[in-house]
Amino acid sequence: MRNMGGEQVEEAVASAVALLRTATERDWETTPAGRLEWTCRYTAEHVAGDLIAYAGQLAGRATKAYVPFEITLDEGTGNEDVLQVIETTGALLAATLRTTPREVRAFHPYPYRSANREGFAALGVAEVFLHTHDIAAGLGLAYEAPAGLCADVLARIFPHVQPGADPWRTLLWATGRGDLPGRAPVTEWRWRNNLxxxxxxxxxxxxxxxxxxxxxxxxxxxxxxxxxxxxxxxxxxxxxxxxxxxxxxxxxxxxxxxxxxxxxxxxxxxxxxxxxxxxxxxxxxxxxxxxxxxxxxxxxxxxxxxxxxxxxxxxxxxxxxxxxxxxxxxxxxxxxxxxxxxxxxxxxxxxxxxxxxxxxxxxxx
The missing domain is CATH 3.40.630.30 (Gcn5-related N-acetyltransferase (GNAT))
Incomplete structure (x- = not known):
């Protein structure tokens, strides 16, 4: 079986950071991230926060709620430094995934209050892909996530979504970020870890x-x-x-x-x-x-x-x-x-x- 784990998180982070590094001199502080109400800078920080939060859930074996901590960047941290933080938190999640036994489940709210290591890996990859898309749209950059990895994400945390010929476009549609011929626009959505x-x-x-x-x-x-x-x-x-x-x-x-x-x-x-x-x-x-x-x-x-x-x-x-x-x-x-x-x-x-x-x-x- 094709696994979803540390290697896939590292692949997702590498593809995202490689693109965003071409635009670190741009204004991330005031530029909206695509259709989001967030700025590009806040969205990038959010990605890093999600990656470390998922690592914390698994490493801390949290079962009832999110571990009550968040990441805070030092004052004066530049765009390039934010990308370094994303790389670091991605590496921490990847390491946690590699050392977490298969049977461990930790708290995640949607929809059944827990996820295993594959679920958290898929969540991490999805956060990276989707928010890189948002930042890229705000900065006018072209971004396309790897099709195979998008299909893996869909098959794990979007089991209710009919697969399409183009997994990346299907993932964007399923999260309200794009259109698919013959399908109604998505206005509300949630991840779906396994029951x-x-x-x-x-x-x-x-x-x-x-x-x-x-x-x-x-x-x-x-x-x-x-x-x-x-x-x-x-x-x-x-x-x-x-x-x-x-x-x-x-x-x-x-x-x-x-x-x-x-x-x-x-x-x-x-x-x-x-x-x-x-x-x-x-x-x-x-x-x-x-x-x-x-x-x-x-x-x-x-x-x-x-x-x-x-x-x-x-x-x-x-x-x-x-x-x-x-x-x-x-x-x-x-x-x-x-x-x-x-x-x-x-x-x-x-x-x-x-x-x-x-x-x-x-x-x-």
Whole structure:
């Protein structure tokens, strides 16, 4: 899987600073930064502040709020010096990303109150790209961020945005900085880090389009799996997620989750929804578990946690699950999770994707 980490932050900072160094003799103090109400100078200082803040969140393992500090530049600091500060804070974030374990999450408000190291890396890269665009627009400079890195950002913190042929223009559109043919202008937007649902021994970690791309292609999706993982069902679900993402209908909270053990950070299975709730408020859930992890109650624990999360949503009235009649182990998992068998019109069964008879179960709030 193509990582998002220190190297990418350094790449973003280098591309930005190289351009802005060509205009350090210009007036940054009074020139507005593109469509922002900020000046070019304030915007540059803001970039440095964001980079060090993200490093502080991860290094300090802050989980409830932002660490209460900010960066202050010395009086008389010139434009060239500001760029040096951006390089320095970028290097600090890059170093923090390289030394932060994968399972560490720190506070970030949007939208689920936390982000992992890949999320903070994507946030840092996006801040650099977008605000360099703003400063460049104010100073009359031409700037184009690297397309591949823009696509990586979109696939991690803009999972709800349909990808476009031009990732840089798509990122600008998604943040209200440009237009895209056939799409309405964006006037309000937020980052979207992945959702994590806690369980007793597990966390259910939302799969981003970036991770789904790797899983569907036979990779690990950025997770450390137990022997034999991931199961084919998880790869198939990742492929369905990618289809929804490409069509612009992916709703991340109703997507795919990987079950990760708290004791060692190992992924043991996949679980997720077949799509958002229907008009009656019913949402269907499915799961699989790596063979080496079966028999430990992980599927039951994960199913309880994710079903409970779903039923807390206002738009959900029930959670639905199906299983093959001969899959007694799966039936036991569903029943232990609190589901009740529901009868079909005649036989108490439902039809699967290929028309095969299946047993149906439902859990109501």
């Amino acid at each position: 994590v649902v806690p369980a007793e021994r597990l966390t259910l970690q939302g799969v981003t389009p970036a991770a789904a791309t790797d899983l569907a292609a036979g990779g690990d999706g950025g997770f450390a799996w137990v022997e034999g993982g991931p199961f084919q069902g998880t790869r198939d679900a990742a492929g369905m997620l990618l289809k929804a993402y490409g069509a612009g209908v992916h709703r991340p909270e109703w997507g795919v989750f990987v079950l990760v053990r708290g004791e060692d950070g190992r992924a043991v299975g996949g679980m997720g929804f077949h799509g958002p709730p229907d008009e009656d408020g019913r949402v269907e859930i499915g799961y699989d578990l790596v063979e080496a992890a079966r028999g430990n109650g992980y599927a039951t624990e994960g199913l309880r946690a994710l079903s409970a999360w779903a039923l807390e949503r206002e738009e959900v009235t029930s959670v639905f699950a199906t299983t093959d009649p001969d899959n007694t182990a799966s039936q036991a998992v569903i029943v232990r999770a609190g589901f009740a068998r529901v009868a079909g019109e005649d036989s108490g069964s439902a039809e699967g994707a290929e028309g095969a008879e299946q047993f149906a179960y439902e859990l109501r709030g």
